[in-house]
Amino acid sequence: MAIKPVTDWKTDYDIFAKEYKKNPFPIWDELREECPIAQTERWDGSFMPTRYEDLVNIARDVKRFSSRDVLVAQYGEPSEEMELEMEERNEEFANVGAPPITSDPPVHTWARRLLLPPFSIKSVARFEPETRELCRSLVSGFVDKGRADGAVDYAQQIPPRVIASMLGFPKEMSGTFTEWVRGFLELGLTDPDLRQESARSIFEYLYAQIEEHKENPRDDLIGYLLTAEVDGEPVPEAHVLGTCFLVLLAGIDTTWSSIGSAIWHLAQNPQDCKRLIEEPELMPSAVEELLRAYSPVTMARVVTEDTEYAGCPMSEGDKVLMNFPAANRDPRKFTDPDKVILDREENPHIAFGVGIHRCAGSNLARMEMKVAIEEWLAQIPECRLEDPEAVTWSGGQVRGPRLMQIVWP
Amino acid sequence: MVGRPGARPALDADSVAVMRVRVDAEKCQGHNRCFARSPELFDVDELGNAHELNDGVVPPELEDEARIAVKNCPEIAISISEEAD
Numbered sequence: 001m002a003i004k005p006v007t008d009w010k011t012d013y014d015i016f017a018k019e020y021k022k023n024p025f026p027i028w029d030e031l032r033e034e035c036p037i038a039q040t041e042r043w044d045g046s047f048m049p050t051r052y053e054d055l056v057n058i059a060r061d062v063k064r065f066s067s068r069d070v071l072v073a074q075y076g077e078p079s080e081e082m083e084l085e086m087e088e089r090n091e092e093f094a095n096v097g098a099p100p101i102t103s104d105p106p107v108h109t110w111a112r113r114l115l116l117p118p119f120s121i122k123s124v125a126r127f128e129p130e131t132r133e134l135c136r137s138l139v140s141g142f143v144d145k146g147r148a149d150g151a152v153d154y155a156q157q158i159p160p161r162v163i164a165s166m167l168g169f170p171k172e173m174s175g176t177f178t179e180w181v182r183g184f185l186e187l188g189l190t191d192p193d194l195r196q197e198s199a200r201s202i203f204e205y206l207y208a209q210i211e212e213h214k215e216n217p218r219d220d221l222i223g224y225l226l227t228a229e230v231d232g233e234p235v236p237e238a239h240v241l242g243t244c245f246l247v248l249l250a251g252i253d254t255t256w257s258s259i260g261s262a263i264w265h266l267a268q269n270p271q272d273c274k275r276l277i278e279e280p281e282l283m284p285s286a287v288e289e290l291l292r293a294y295s296p297v298t299m300a301r302v303v304t305e306d307t308e309y310a311g312c313p314m315s316e317g318d319k320v321l322m323n324f325p326a327a328n329r330d331p332r333k334f335t336d337p338d339k340v341i342l343d344r345e346e347n348p349h350i351a352f353g354v355g356i357h358r359c360a361g362s363n364l365a366r367m368e369m370k371v372a373i374e375e376w377l378a379q380i381p382e383c384r385l386e387d388p389e390a391v392t393w394s395g396g397q398v399r400g401p402r403l404m405q406i407v408w409p
Numbered sequence: 410m411v412g413r414p415g416a417r418p419a420l421d422a423d424s425v426a427v428m429r430v431r432v433d434a435e436k437c438q439g440h441n442r443c444f445a446r447s448p449e450l451f452d453v454d455e456l457g458n459a460h461e462l463n464d465g466v467v468p469p470e471l472e473d474e475a476r477i478a479v480k481n482c483p484e485i486a487i488s489i490s491e492e493a494d
């Protein structure tokens with residue numbers, strides 16, 4: 001990891017730098033005004049737009065800005081191991097990648113069509129009662145202690161279990177599965193062996209589950225993928241596996257990061273807790289506002305031809321970091337962007353991206369956030385950070401609290 | 410609405426304007442913000458694509474909701490028109 005301190009964010013930014021992880025907002029503010037398309041040589045080099053308008057333009061320009069590689073250096077490495085491993089199992093996988101997130105039209109179009117129905121707003125509503133039950137029992141587990149880690153003990157426990165249930169894993173697996181996922185996405189960030197080992201466990205389990213589903217067909221996400229057809233043809237099994245893995249990669253640390261950030265906000269803003277308890281009907285707009293203010297995800301694009309954007313010359317193969325979080329704090333688009341206004345009336349945020357790659361899991365993520373906040377407040381109406389300075393943040397492309405001790409009376 | 414001459418007096422100070430919403434299917438990417446907030450005005454299909462309900466006619470008490478839907482769609486896919494009934 002680069003340890004050279006950043007002295008000029010405009011030409012040498014580092015999304016893994018300590019100060020960026022902890023408090024990127026003033027950095028974005030400076031870049032947005034002084035150098036709206038910043039540049040760096042770090043992590044193989046990239047450009048980084050920070051204005052809403054530029055993010056939207058680039059996201060829509062899928063010909064010049066391809067999604068074939070949505071990750072920058074560090075984060076991408078371990079998934080190559082995964083691909084190698086998958087390749088051994090099934091050569092076809094090498095050509096499959098993780099569509100739709102890493103593909104452009106036309107592959108993107110059908111891969112996305114396949115994935116959308118099980119994640120539609122109406123489909124995910126079916127999982128609300130069990131998500132609520134899960135959140136309630138997590139809070140019950142620590143409420144009497146008067147303290148918990150809002151990230152480790154709560155936020156990180158929710159999305160893996162919801163996804164496991166959607167995929168159709170047996171209930172008794174959900175604890176083990178959650179530990180693998182945390183080993184892969186969280187603890188593994190600083191422990192490559194654990195990361196690889198966890199990835200292997202997840203992968204082998206997925207593979208076994210697909211086999212098991214073939215023998216005992218069921219109505220769950222794996223079952224849906226195995227029986228779905230694209231242009232009258234069944235979906236190749238390698239694609240089923242790739243899709244399940246994508247859902248795990250795209251749908252878990254993203255969601256636990258936004259749940260974690262929401263709890264972080266509430267722990268410091270008792271007036272907002274009070275308001276949500278007294279006016280529960282504000283919850284949907286509050287979720288959108290928290291998504292806007294604490295957007296977790298920065299994706300990437302690859303420039304497909306030598307070109308120019310907003311006066312910046314770009315070469316084929318250059319990367320562009322899609323800083324949706326910075327766009328969502330652009331004062332050109334949002335009044336008082338740094339204020340969290342739970343009933344903000346005009347909030348066309350792009351936390352889930354914009355254009356054809358709009359997050360396929362957005363409805364699931366919103367449902368989980370809403371339920372997680374409601375169930376936390378139901379038993380913990382007031383709380384605070386034990387030590388705001390001690391909170392640590394994951395940085396890079398998915399931002400959220402990693403360690404966050406919260407206490408309550 | 411055109412085609413109903415005589416239903417109301419012709420355009421004058423007293424005429425009632427009818428508000429309509431319309432989703433541009435080419436632009437909509439299925440964020441579902443409109444449906445989540447105003448299911449009285451919009452519906453979505455299983456791919457998330459939204460469409461207006463009831464020919465887009467907005468009852469007077471939902472006019473503010475329709476304006477809010479326009480302002481919250483990240484794809485700028487929703488438009489409003491007002492014409493004399």
Ligand code: HEM
Binds near residue numbers: 059
């Ligand atoms: C709060 C939580 C989440 C956030 C902030 C988020 C954010 C995003 C963003 C910004 C994109 C756009 C990528 C781009 O433009 O390159 C995206 C794409 C995607 N997300 Fe999410 N996501 C979240 C949760 C989920 C969940 C729960 C799932 C699935 C279970 C999921 C699955 C996907 C998929 C499959 C794509 C690719 C869509 C495509 O390329 O067509 N995400 N997400």
Ligand code: SF4
Binds near residue numbers: 441442458484485
């Ligand atoms: S908010 Fe806009 S993009 Fe989203 S579903 Fe409605 S019309 Fe489509």
